[in-house]
Amino acid sequence: MVEMYRGRKIASYTRMDEGTKEDYDLLYEQAAPFKAKTADRVLEQLKALHHTFPGMKVDRYEHSLQTAQRAYDAGECEEIVVAALLHDIGDSMAPDNHGSMAAEMIKPYVSKNVHWMIKHHQIFQGYYFWDKVGKDPNTRDQFRDHPAFEMSERFCGEYDQTAFDPEYPTAAIEFFEPMVHRFYAREPWGAHSESEWPLDSTPANQKAAAE
Ligand SMILES: [Fe+2]
Numbered sequence: 382m383v384e385m386y387r388g389r390k391i392a393s394y395t396r397m398d399e400g401t402k403e404d405y406d407l408l409y410e411q412a413a414p415f416k417a418k419t420a421d422r423v424l425e426q427l428k429a430l431h432h433t434f435p436g437m438k439v440d441r442y443e444h445s446l447q448t449a450q451r452a453y454d455a456g457e458c459e460e461i462v463v464a465a466l467l468h469d470i471g472d473s474m475a476p477d478n479h480g481s482m483a484a485e486m487i488k489p490y491v492s493k494n495v496h497w498m499i500k501h502h503q504i505f506q507g508y509y510f511w512d513k514v515g516k517d518p519n520t521r522d523q524f525r526d527h528p529a530f531e532m533s534e535r536f537c538g539e540y541d542q543t544a545f546d547p548e549y550p551t552a553a554i555e556f557f558e559p560m561v562h563r564f565y566a567r568e569p570w571g572a573h574s575e576s577e578w579p580l581d582s583t584p585a586n587q588k589a590a591a592e
């Protein structure tokens with residue numbers, strides 16, 4: 382049952398199984414404007430990467446921008462550019478499984494293969510340095526037959542493992558923000574997430590060429 386509490390309408394139940402349809406209608410109504418701000422919260426959270434993994438010439442936030450920039454420069458579609466921007470976002474809370482965390486975050490909005498690529502990117506990234514830290518750099522080989530193998534190899538080889546260069550010309554976050562807003566404006570669990578590959582009709586570079 383809906384009631385007033387501290388000057389605002391709330392659902393009155395204290396356990397979910399006692400909520401009425403009226404309660405849940407109210408909650409869904411109030412969730413809509415909250416969910417509409419997801420892109421803003423994600424962009425805010427991205428900034429937490431400034432404070433993770435010290436010791437490199439660029440910090441993780443700068444690395445994220447540069448990974449996205451490199452994907453953009455290579456002509457990847459907007460879905461991959463945004464995935465590149467967010468691929469390390471889990472580093473602030475789940476450093477050892479940040480790929481899985483980032484992949485779950487974006488899953489309702491991306492194709493199955495982009496989700497897979499972000500989820501497994503730590504293993505593909507390992508190809509470039511695991512031999513120096515006592516791990517098998519060829520761990521990725523178990524996925525040779527996966528349809529996203531080639532895309533994941535390109536993502537890590539050309540955009541991610543190279544994105545620690547302070548000299549690489551990289552746009553400020555403002556350049557990527559509209560892309561992140563378009564990304565989160567997608568219907569969650571809609572056609573994009575049901576597709577094997579990105580459905581983007583606005584590849585980043587096509588847009589740039591049109592401007
Ligand atoms: Fe990563």
Ligand SMILES: [Fe+2]
Binds near residue numbers: 444448469541
């Ligand atoms: Fe990365």
